[in-house]
Amino acid sequence: MIRILVVEDDPMVGKFHEHYIKQLKDFELIDTARTSEQALKFLEKQSYDLVLLDIFMPGIDGLQLLKEIRNKNFNVDVIVISAANEKEQIQTAMRFGAVDYIIKPFEFERFNLALNNYKLRRTNLENLTQVKQEDLDKNLTIKETPSDTNVPKGLDKNTLKLIWEIILKQENMFTTDEIASSAGISRVSIRKYLEFFKSLNVLSLELHRGSVGRPIYKYKCLDKSSSIINHYVE
Template sequence: MIKVLVVEDDPMVGKLHEHYLTQIKGFQLCDIVRNSDEALKIMQTKEYNLVILDIFMPGMDDGLQLLAKIREQEYDVDVIIVSAANDKDKIKAALRLGAFDYIIKPFEFERFNLALNNYKSRYNLVEEQSILKQDELDKTIIHQDTDVEVTLPKGLDKNTLNTVWSEIIKIDGMFTTEEISAKVGISRVSIRKYLEFLKSLKLLSLDLHRGSVGRPVYKYKCIDKNANIIDLYIQ
């Protein structure tokens, strides 16, 4: 199990990290701290494999100084940056200091999922083998965006997702949760989880529509019926 420390001053983003991490196999969120000083203090007494780090925080000027301290003090830990900082100087500095990945806020689950599964692939390869082959390294270092296992959020099934998606791409125009639920044959509560996941992949949009009679109705619409990203989850 990969032990994770989250360094994030925004409690809402911290909760989002916590929620996302529970959806990805192989990771254990151990602690959340709100600034660099707290991070250095807790790292003196506890060991982690991965730090998910914001850049703009109280305490030190920013998370880049914490990343520099981590390298200076030779902590055996990897770092993924998740930050609203999108200027090239900060991104270049983070990568030069050895950040494994850099995710720009706001972000979707799919990008977070990809980053962590890329990391898990490399972590498992390095930890499990004492001698590595070039092609194995290439898959996890040079070609991080290919041949990566992606995982569905807990509670979702790839066969059901495939069925839901197959029904959606048959529809021209908008549709409701109830309509897809009837076509697939599962409850509205369950179908909503699949629709929200597809929305997080930017395959669906959701809009509020007011009819002439009755309450407003939320309707989904397929944005891209030919998107390849869905294949990662249903193959």
């Protein structure tokens, strides 16, 4: 069982982490810390396998906490889950040993991918007494691509191809409504396809706050040259 410490100052987000962890096999949420100071106290008292770490927190922020975790030589791995999306912040987290980085807002599929990739790497190494280069290469180059390239239940291959072609024509960020209008398909149906593309890491979802009205979620195509979609539509 992989023992998890969540470090998250937002109680609502902490509840999402707890809910998601309960859906995953071989993972157990042990403690939740609301501050870096509280997290350090937890780490000094007992052992964990994995820390899910936010960056924007009052007092000591997540990057400072990550540095402290390394300075104190705590035997624990870290996955950052944060709205911090500046290149420098991500680079700093990776330099201090974060094994993955999830940008908020995120969906369960990305959370599931991160934790299960972590479990696979961990299991592969634990099962080896002496590590050969080929074993290490295989372990360090786990691809975040689906092993099952069938279109998920409820999605249609032709519709998937149509929506992806529409996305490729978008020069800027776009909303669910904009794609629904172009495709002539209901907003509810379009969202399912967009979330599937997001789970493949070819789309990102960002929150935009206008001067008036409700916040708007917009999608951004991360890689128009990606060939991963071809596995599903060919």
